[in-house]
Amino acid sequence: MIEHNRRFAFVHHGILIVSIAIISFPIYVVIVASTLTLPDVLDAPMTLLPGRHFVANYITALTEGAILGGGGTPVWRLLLNSLIMAMGIAVGKIAISIISAYAIVFFRFPFRMFFFWLIFVTLMLPIEVRILPTFQIAATLGLLNSYTGLIVPVIASATATFFFRQFFLTIPNELVEAARVDGAGPIRFFVDIVLPLSKTNIAALFVILFIFGWNQFLWPLLITTDPDFDTIIIAINRMLRVVDDQVDWPVMMATTIMAMAVPAAVVVLMQRWFVRGLIEHEK
């Protein structure tokens, strides 16, 4: 048996709690800042005790934005843009990957492996290595400042396709035989058998891809110039570019908290699927 000494257990808990406190410290400071007034924050070093302007700051952020004297995009609009983009990317990636994997696993046809490798290639070409030409193509196709432009160019997914392929390979072949004997075609089989079996895998993947989509940075930064299409992550970055004196720090920190809260809530509330998706997705 493994020894479990009470005194040592206490030490381990202590170390874990202190580490978590250190790791959470930046968030704590930002949450506190989002409850203060601008003079409180500028009166450096700011206090580490929460203030009483929590509600006021979040309402200002949601309705007006964090640039002093107006001119910023209100956060409700930014959250909406982020939500549309994240949902579009997650749903889009799952939809096109699940049907590609279905084609590759359940059919035999000329150039099957060629297509498989072509999908694989996307893994080796992250946006960061083809920034300019991809931007030029999006511009040519008129995708700048549009939801389509934010979503479609990023929804090809090798990892999601592999993820579904691995799962489809575990579906017993007898099921396919039985379906064929019963006269069910490939579309019927997909809708009635494969989709219901994939439910938990889809949920797991959705959590990972939603966060991936929500946190997109470089691509939206390139293709949106119209603040109406800014996502919340991009807007926060733009606020940093405004001269120091014009940023309402508490409101900006409220915006930052809201930008994190959505994906963090998804991770924590959908923990079971998240951990599973993360570990399986990367295999």
Add this chain to the structure above:
Amino acid sequence: MDERVYFKNKVLPYLLLAPQIAITLVFFVWPAAQALFQSTLIEDPFGLSREFVGLENFSDVLSDPRYAKSVVTTAIFSVSVAGLALTTALFLAAKADRVLSGRLIYRTLLMWPYAVAPAVAGVLFLFIFSPRVGVLSFALEAVGVDWNYVLNGRQAMMLVIGASAWKQISYNFLFFVAGMQAMPRSLIEAAAIDGAGPTRRFWTIIFPLLTPVTFFLLVINVIFAFFETFGVIEAITQGGPAGATNILVYKVFSDGFVGLDLGGSAAQSVILMAIVITLTVLQFRYVEKKVSY
């Protein structure tokens, strides 16, 4: 050999693949080919004339001292981020593995930084280390550190490393915990019966068994440090001061978009592609081994 039954349909599989393949060709393969093509051309900034120059862009890039500096910066940055994020996560996972109660709570509390976008992680660190309003800047000043990352390159580097590693700890932690849970308990119990203490058990059994996970994470962390930290750099330093945090990915972006040096940027893209391809191959070789203990 292949006994599986398949659906027979001449058109359907192509239709199913069409959306994925179309996006891959238009937004991945074509731009990559363009980058390869542009990397052999010199174009004037107005796009009026261009000239084929072979490998001249590459030799220009590779002989540019700023590029060499960026390579060194990237190396220091990636090694530090990966090292810091991996050791911290391994330490925490080992501690979480030793406690009997509360494991799930600790996991939850360590999980959420995964959800924070790199750009937002940058904003958090920028705010607490800002020379003007930052809480920790004042703490550092109080203990005698002359803190100003806006002017001091070393401090800027430490800050972007800290912010990037901070974000990556959760990911590593979850994989280490999963790896430890997958280990046969009997092995660890046998060692305990033989009188090996917790520290000895960690270094002689748990750590060696974690090697495949660690290698896998090492590759993932290097990929993260190379490419996904763009947001951290953009938020905190924009590559400055004086290029001190100008990692390769940031340089491609700033040379191409801000400097409008199309050929040079394309040549840098092609070099980065070679790096990603190498890393991806490494990743897949270790993935095979990761699952079998």
